[in-house]
Amino acid sequence: MDEKVFDMEMRGRELPFSVPEGYFERFAEEMERSIAPQKRPVWALARPIFTAAAVFAGLIAVSYLVFTLQRGIVPQTDDYMPVRQEYAEIIADQFDVLQLEDILSGEEE
Amino acid sequence: MDNSRLDDLLPKLMDARERAGAFSSLVRLTQERLYWHVRKMVLVHEDANDVLQNTYMKAWRSLGSFRGECQIYTWLYRIATNETLTFLASQRMKNVSSPVDYEDVMLSRMEADVYYEGEEMQRKFQRAVLSLPEKQRLVFNMRYYDEMKYEEISEITGTSVGALKASYHHAVRKIEQFVRDED
Structure with missing residues (x-):
């Protein structure tokens, strides 16, 4: 192959490109930055601690909310309530208001 | 490029404390030649820039596994070549469903690049070079533009000298034929 003839025909080895x-x-500087060890800011170091604290606080808040709502929605059950009411009515029937006042003031009929 | 300066960098590159500084020097010493090696294959500046960045980042991450069986420059050239061929394969895949030939896409991208300054004759020549299969184009560029020895190309590509000579001669014939047919 006659490389010389070929070169002349192709107008040499010049490239039609530029940069x-x-x-x-700039490329060398960019590469230097890319391989430099990354310095982490203080907030980045403290971030896991803040994250854990926020999760913990959130859990407590959610638990409190659930507990409070349950107490508000579900009526308090008291198996002895009817018995207590009946007993109060019996007592009330046995005393009228005046008697009760006398008793409370310590005077006998 | 001064190979002795590259050889001097090798012990520093192997030392974790001095590695970053030595690598920066390595980039400064080799970037221009590697850039043009890549650019001749991908044609567009932005693409060459991306491939070159990938090349150096891969080299940086693999420095620990460099055993010095070949020269550091040959090793970098190999990484750049692999990155370039991978990039071209991915570009070809993106264009697989397009009715336009991949070579035409590359040529029009090259012409649209603000950092292309060719005239008609050079456009015709680039078109002829683009008509070669990628590996043959690679060999042609290394021999024709970079005037590398076949032995050097052989070390980088892992192809025998005989096969490289044949590949280059075929490439030249094809280009000559292409240019003749275009006229």
Whole structure:
């Protein structure tokens, strides 16, 4: 193969490409930044602690809310309530108001 | 490029404390040649920039596994070549359903690139080079533009010198034929 003839026909080995001005300097700097160890800011170091605290506080808040709602929605059950009411009525029947006042004031009929 | 300066960097690259500084020097020493190696294959500046970044990041991550069986520059060239071929394969896949030929897509992207300054003759020549299969185009570029020795190309591509010579000669014939047919 006659490379010389070929070169002349193809107008040499010039490339029709260029690069932006200062490209190689910027590229080298960019690579330096890419491989540099990343310094983590203080807030980034404290972030796991804050996250754990927030999760814990959230859990407590949700538990409290659930507990409060349950107490508000479900009526308090008291098996002895009818008995107590009946007993109160019996007592009330046995005393009228005046008697009760006398008893409370310590005077006998 | 000064190979002795690259050889001097090798012990520093192997030392974890000095690695980052030595790698920066390695980038500064090799970036231009690697860039043009990639650019001749991908044609568009932005693509060449992406491939070059990937090349150096891969090299940085693999430095620990570099055993010094070959020169550091040959090793980098190999990574750049693999990254370039991977990039071209992915571009070809993206274009697989397009009715337009992949070579035409590449050519129009090259012409649309603001960092392309070719005239009609160079466009015709690039078109002829693009008509080669990718691996043959790679060999052609390394030999024709970079004037690399067949032995060097062989080390980078893992192909025998005889096969490379044949590949280059076929490439030249095809390009000559292509240019003749276009005229």
